[in-house]
Amino acid sequence: MNTIVKDTLTSILATIVFALVLCGLYPLVVWGAGQLLFPHQANGSLIESADRKIIGSSWLGQPFASDKYFIPRPSAAGTGYDAANSSGSNLGPTSKKLINGTTKTTAVMARDGGAITPGPDVVDYDGIKLRIIGYCDQNGLAYQLLQEGKEVDPKTYKTAKGDWDQVKLITAFNDDNQPLTVKSSVPIPGDAVTSSASGLDPHISVKNAMLQLPRVAKTRSLTEGKVRDLVRENTDGPSLGFLGDAGVNVLKLNLALDKLAAK
Template sequence: MRLPTWLAQHLAALRALVVLTIVLGLAYPLLMVAVARIPGLSGHADGSLVARDGKHVGSALIGQSFTDAQGNPLKQYFQSRPSAAGKGYDPTSTSASNLGPENIVDQPGKPSLLTQVCGRSKAIGEFEHVDGARPYCTPGGVGAVLAVYPDHAVSVNEACPATPFITRYEGRPVECAKPGENYSTGVTTPVRGNAPARPAVPADAVTASASGLDPDISVAYADLQIPRVAAARGLSQAQVRRLVQEHTDGRTLGFVGEPAVNVLELNLALDRS
């Protein structure tokens, strides 16, 4: 007996649903779980957790901060790069700041990306005892940006009564920014200044990664921190440098990306030394 067309179509759809549920809803997930339990893969499947004294202290895939209760960096530890994920390295809030290179003018209660970079560079320079200056930053650690008018200019990121980072710009007197004033009618002009083209503080030290969870820092940022960590721990710089080299991963496949240093693993190695 031939079934009605509508009934045959519904039965075919039901069979497809049952088969796909078994294959994709049961068999495939169970297969993936089984593969994840293979020796050598299980650690990655569990989150690449890192333990010390039998206690999990973090993941090799997720960065973390090494600060005291007040948020101040601890001198005896290598510091990670900034994070825009939640309050910092929050895996439930992974994100970037979504601020681009043209974000150079501060808003009330919201510093621009340029000012954030300038402030971080200044703070790291003081912490590591190096020159924290970088192009388009004022000595005070904000973006060196002017709103230029025919007869004067305004340092838009330096609110009065601050003294502007320069007194004159192309013959125009430079004023501090009056709170609440709108300077969008001026020509927004970043000023490079006389900072070195290659700052002492590396770029990854002052910018967050796209995920906000990057566990690695550049070799340059690690090298910058060696003198401070060695002094804080009473070790020679050669000892600390050797540990940095041991925890430096090369380029992927030998040519993709740049060498990187895993901060958590390096700091744990320091604690064991």
């Protein structure tokens, strides 16, 4: 009986000690060290505006679409780079869905609440080929649409308003007999048309930035040399100096561009 009581008291005491050390003292020491040695990083690497409002983090991507900004890489976490939905697409390099994209049929219910009938097809997943077209169009890069090695008139896949018929394009990309392909005049960086593993990467490759640079400079009426300087100033080197490649922080670069315009 005495042994049981002794072992029970020992277990209770050990639980209390480990709770205090591991759930109290250790987290407190780590938090204190972080606040003392790396306060900016420990608090989320937050970026503030001139009026002290938090506008983002240097480690989280944000969406940009205007021609006056550098465009981040696509995000599988949604258009808003939702950190609560962080993920990759889980599609490999041989995936037809990743390369060609997919469409889906919508459903339309009768106005009187009757039968549901098939509606028009819409884009389900855009795919790399469609992203290449969008990237080239936005940055003024030449490309060709090819079918069986012969160039196809782009108007074939455009609406009466001159916009791309994305459903028609994706359908042609997935044609097993005569698949439509896209050939750009310059190699398109992978990060321009694919998402990162987290879907939240704030960086693009230097090559990607250089292809976007002429568009941004022209839209903002700046010299390419001035924009190139800002790209260089907002490029982070490889981790520890040798792990990975250099990356351009899109959020910091776009903020630097806005700051320059405000002067």
